[in-house]
Amino acid sequence: MTAASGPVFSLREIPFSFSGSWFAFSPVVAEKVYAEDVHLVSHQTGMHPILRLVPTAETALDAAPHQLTWRGDDGRIELAYETTDTVRVRGRGLGLRLLAADPVLTPFSGPYFYQDPADGSYVFTVYQTGRRYRVTLLDGRAESVGAQALGTAERGVLLPADEPWEIALEEYETARAPFASDTSFEQVAKTARAEFDAFTAAVAPWRSDRTPAAELAAYVLWSATVRPAGFVTRPAVLMSKHWMDKVWSWDHCFNAIALAGGLPDLAEDQFRLPFDHQDASGALPDSVTHSEILYNFVKPPIHGWALRRLRPSCDLEPSETYRLLERWTRFWLDARRAPGRELPHYQHGNDSGWDNATTFDPERVIESGDLAAFLVLQMRELARLATGLGEPDAGERWSSAADRMREALLTELWDGSRFLARGAHSGRTWSSSSLLDLMPIVLGEELPEPVRDALAARIEDHLTAFGPATELPTSPHYRDDGYWRGPIWAPSTVLIEDGLRRAGHVELADEISARFRTLCEKSGFAENFDARTGEGLRDRAYTWTAGAYLILAGDHERRRA
Template sequence: MSNHDNAALDARARDILIANDRGGYTIPTEGLYPYQWNWDSAFCGWGFSTFDVERAWQEFDTLFSGQWPNGMVPHILFRQNDPDYFPGPDVWGTEGIGPIPSGGISQPPVAATFVRSVWEQNKDFGAERVAALLPKIKAWHAWFMKWRTSSEGAVFLTHPWEAGRDNSPDWDSSMAMINPEGVGEYSRRDTSHVDPAMRPTKDEYDRYLWLVYRGRERRWNEEELSRDRPFMVADPTLTFILLRANKDLSFMMNAMGMDTSEVDAWSERLMKGAQSLRNPDTGLFNAINLRSGEHTGHVTSATFLVWYAGMEDQASLEAIRQELANNTYPIPSLAKTSPLFDGMRYWRGPTWAIMNALIGIGLQDMGHQEEAETLRIRTRALIAEHGFAEYFHPETGSPAGGGTFSWTAAVWLAWASSSVGDK
């Protein structure tokens, strides 16, 4: 790729973020996702920081302005009414719980890591913004530790959307245990924007909605919801990301002269929890159906977040080398060797630039420069050749899901572009 081509792609990525800006917060893409999504927003702040640091801080501020009194930061903030989206605020039934109409669950807490990244670009400029955000970030992490941590110390999800990997095979066995009786008729909007072959199936969506209705009936009271959880899966996505986020939170708190003992204790607990996710048969990290106690056995892109969490693992290193060698555009969200692999259906095979970025950051941090750079170069080629799509086929690179996608643009600007490091 020539410098001219790279500069043009940099400009295109900036234009996408600006076009998806809705006044201090960013939507993922027009039509398909018309609201502020939690981890999407944190990625956008990271992307904005490459050319507008003040706008990056605004993104974090608007995200945390939707924080619930119990510390949870919702996965969606419904900042305006869009009847073309389902399930909208009337389905979630969270009115009066948080400051903004929202979903009733959370998403992977990448925000602390990206807040640290933006703050380290200019600590003087960001000092007051960080100081204001740290208590909010800590309260969110405390919510995870209280309500989403297993007895072994792994973080579990209570709805597939909470991990951000909506239809991953990691949830199949747990979803099969749910009888979505009473869901009734409904009209999805996602399949009117995107080919249904790229989206979760109706059977999956019935169960998604059944879990939402259960939460709504209980007014999203965590104490009540915890008494008999029908869906409960210990997850490498959430476990590894929260572990990394706690370490970054501790680093910022320490720099601000704050006591980090509680946060550091959380990290110790999560380190032990992460080890519980190691499959005794394969030696790799995967999800566990906590209702049955069984490992799912799937090798997913989340498996390779181990280095992002600051953990070393030889078995995972050998496995990711195989994924890098066996895929034109790694890392697939489900290994191609799985009989469930589908290269175009959401989290059952496609490559996601966001996961590549997190995996690549972890590899780089842990000293695996060759693998990190290979992944970065392949992701750069994927986006350069196939655009700023939501996700891509790991072999053909065919773009799938939404187009002009904010977090793909953010990943380009902050990690994949060859101009990263030149600024």
């Protein structure tokens, strides 16, 4: 995973990109679709494969944070980012064909390819992204490939192997001055490496041989960061530059915490981004990406819990933070409580973030312990903020509201041995074998000791060699690749580890942390993991997983010190 020169990785798992860029290089061209060739894949307006990069002879491919290298028997091709929208590519003894990924051109779709008479550059105009991709020859010789006619054909640029060559490849909108740069390729690559190294030093200053995945985790976050564009109002860490190329309104909290110690401004941007799209009711969107904001679901209110973790490092403006968090909390209290009920409800599993957890099998619209626990923590933060702003009466109101909700959680959903879920319509209660039922452990020291102990014992039942399975492994509903019906996930692991530690179950928290860190060091930073084998599942370059590793590893190293 890590070499002397830094982390190395497979492009089938982690795309090659650069902090701030909206495009990446990867053979992954759609969800679970792997092409033979490396593609330039843009994430403006969605995930779109734009160009195929096809060497003229058989090669092996090496990926490092600052450079891609194709190695052939007689030569090599090297690629590095000069800026967020420009890469430099050079070859010696090995040619390259840059071809439109979509071979079909119609009057209304497909890639239009032409040579610009103004500067001789080659330009692909792509309908899917509404952007242009320009190839400027800096050294050597280039030839057009294919035709501009409508229909199916190869379209692109050939850089022959018979002499050294170098190009600049840019993504832009409508017009741009001819490419010009005095910077050598070597300096471009050196600068890119320096930027990554500075990021890693900031977010993982504690890294050592004991944390062998720290640099790769940093790369996953750094390379998945995009500059503000479209609906993305701030520098943002996407969940991935594969197909999960959005910011969901709870995922962002884990990345914010991972960044906070060394890059507090970037951490604050992560925390605040969904709040930039808070609606009139106070609800946060389900997700935000370049050209889409979805409000069909929400996500759980873990933001008070996250703020508690961010406070020591981030100087979030208290008045504005209070206003935004109050509106988000009011949404749950005003719009998600049935008349006469103290406890709020989810309308669907997606609202909880645990889309298909078995807790939701009996009914979809439910009151659950995790939601109440998160809101208790959030109202505690509101009480703290209000008091700090010189509003003690508001602070007391929020503190009293938190007490009432905690009491309702314990009296209405705790049956003496476990937390139940309750149908918001039917009023009936049930238990499940989902780890979701145990998430009230996030209340930590706020829970009575017998409740803490019972939850800790049940969490141990979920613990596999790699961490806490989201469905009890002995359950008939358990599935190895069942999304929230078995696999290990980063957010549930971090929340449970933190809650157990504050509940006084330090040894169990330590064990969960150690197992999850070992899992990432073995299997990378997948969206989730097979709880029995540790195999990475789904999207294999997921930033909240990398962020969780940095959180747990950093906390562990600081405790050692």
